[in-house]
Amino acid sequence: GAGVSQSPSNKVTEKGKDVELRCDPISGHTALYWYRQSLGQGLEFLIYFQGNSAPDKSGLPSDRFSAERTGGSVSTLTIQRTQQEDSAVYLCASSLQTLSRNEQYFGPGTRLTVT
């Protein structure tokens, strides 16, 4: 079946511009996560959505970062006024959020380059 998809696969933007990254989770998965992978920091958790609950935004690095999840499915991560340190691969994952396994399936990522 279809896995997690993300778009665009690559994004180059100028410093100060806003960008939107999209994630389509696996159909039926109630939980959705955003992570960031950069050379210096490894894989960092950003934000987590579970069903209709308020999202856990505890990993967002600044108020320039925000995310939405519409209709319990597609999610958009928005970075405003991008900075060079925002350059990274942004990974989305989804899971069924059972109490036991909560195995997360990752998308291919969006490579963001801020020039």
Add this chain to the structure above:
Amino acid sequence: ELKVEQNPLFLSMQEGKNYTIYCNYSTTSDRLYWYRQDPGKSLESLFVLLSNGAVKQEGRLMASLDTKARLSTLHITAAVHDLSATYFCAVGDYGGSQGNLIFGKGTKLSVKP
């Protein structure tokens, strides 16, 4: 705050040899995951370990979990070139939202002929 440490971070092996990657974590969790990442690719789930003493095996890879020691190991048996990749362990963060994972920095494995 949950911290996850992997070692080694870099591992160069010859084909046919055995080796173990270690993953230590700092606070209680009963969910531990191993992922594989090939260059330029996303993360592929290898193992999900949910209880103390859990052992899972797939081909030349075997993962185990000791929740009392807060330690997981990924053992590689008779390595082959196809196993070259970066391996991450990740632990479920009960102190946070109970949803996200905290990742180790990864072990970059290179298997040479």
